[in-house]
Amino acid sequence: MSNDPMFGWDLTFRTVEKDIKRKSDVLVAFIHWNLMKRGFRSIGVGDERTLSGDETRSELLPTGWNDNENYTLRYVLDNKLFILHGLSTNGNLIINLMKSEDLAVSNIALKVEEAVKDLSGPIENMIPTHKDIMFSIKRDLVDSVTERAVNTSETQTSRPTSSSLADDPLRVPARPLPSVNPDTSDLWELPPAHLPSIGRSDLDPFAPPGGGMIFNPFGPRRDIENPGLGIPGGLPRGAVPPGARFDPFAPPAGPPVGRRPGAPDADHLPPPGFNDNMFM
Template identity: 35%
Template sequence: MAGLEVAFACFRGGITTPQDAVVCLLHTELIRRGFRCVGGGEQPRGDDKPSELLPSDWSSSKEVYTLRYQGNGGTPVLLVKAVTDDTSPATLLFNLVSTSTQEVMDLTVNLVEHVDAEQLQVFDRVFRDEADLVRQVHARLLSFPGGAAEPRAAEERRSRREEEEVEEERRRRRREDRDPLRLPPRHPNMQPHWWVGGNDPMVPPFSVGGADLDPFGSHGGGGMILDPLRSGFPRSGFDPSSGIPGILPPGAVPPGARFDPFGPVGRPGPDPDHLPPPGYDDMFM
């Protein structure tokens, strides 16, 4: 659990029994969820001050632990009481009371099962199953509604959701950048993701079918869309806005407008008798 090792190092001098270690773990989880410890005992005192540290006398009694916490904004106040039961197996009984809702949560921790009493000063070995103990704390003590832990958890969920949305947007953009059919390409000079090798995919014979992938000719090789006025071939000085005798009157095409010729301009049409079909003058045809 994040922060537990630091807390364990800070409070090591007060950790002399298995129940001390478990109380330290619960305190760390409450701090991580946004609570601050305001002191020991059941009643508020004049020197109460929210802190991430435990009171100096937090483990003076190995039989009963009483700590008070408050959430963001000063409310609600949580009263945590832990009582040691020395019967076999030794257990630690937790009661957590929210003063705002009067809701009571409880948890019983088997000390022998979760704490190695011979390794109390070695953080890596003191807890036998830290993950399971943290899970029980979440499920039995910190699941109450209306507490400061709820907004904290909601904020964490919202932050994770926003991070997931940002990452999904990045993945979507990467997919679009790699899509060879996307027009216009975001990176015209970037080779497609499916191209492996040192050859230029736009140079024959690798460019076969390239016009289908690049219809606008953004790579300079020409596309699949025919634009007679932008084909690159020499153009005559014909101005469609001046009209075409016998076809279009002057001004029919606005100056500068695109005009696709619908017939040979300035050239006579074909002779009707030019290249007649064989036998065209045969009366039996």
């Protein structure tokens, strides 16, 4: 057989050239030739879905294949019946190929005026995009119904075994538990122990040695020199954090031991005879 992908087209077209009436006929003849190249055989016209067994199989288009505006052709491949429907609508030719055994259907749609330029002549003049159409016929019309996966339902319902999970190159390895190092290094491996755990104390309120979100006035980092205001019979020492705004509800017991008294508080009463001349 010749290596020319268009081998046999000229002979097929010569057998139907006198029957060509419109541009859609050229496309149907071209599709018929593609089916013949892939092992299909024509058994006539119509949409009968059963085989009697005595049909005459031929590589030629049957008589009356283009008598109607639409097309209905019957084919056989591997003793299985296929029915080709061609529907002309709004300048398009919609082709359906149905496998009668399981009613699987494939289809393609072609713009007639764009696909077919002449009713006769070389294939390059009649169908300039014939290579693209051949690819679409093979992939979308023929292969989609003749090369269906056999175990599609089984693969969708069966569970993967442990060996298949282990051999899956796209499987993400399980993340190890904290403080447990995996046998092999991977992206989930924990950092070495000698690295500082930066920011851990901000997540744990009571993280040792301190620095969490809750201030502990009795912790090791408290202000030893000024643990807070203590009031006899009232709040204990350390109850008021250093620097906090606090208005005492009783006079202080006196200046802290060992420290000089500070400046007068703004809430203290002025001394006798004091006049700041504010109302002069």
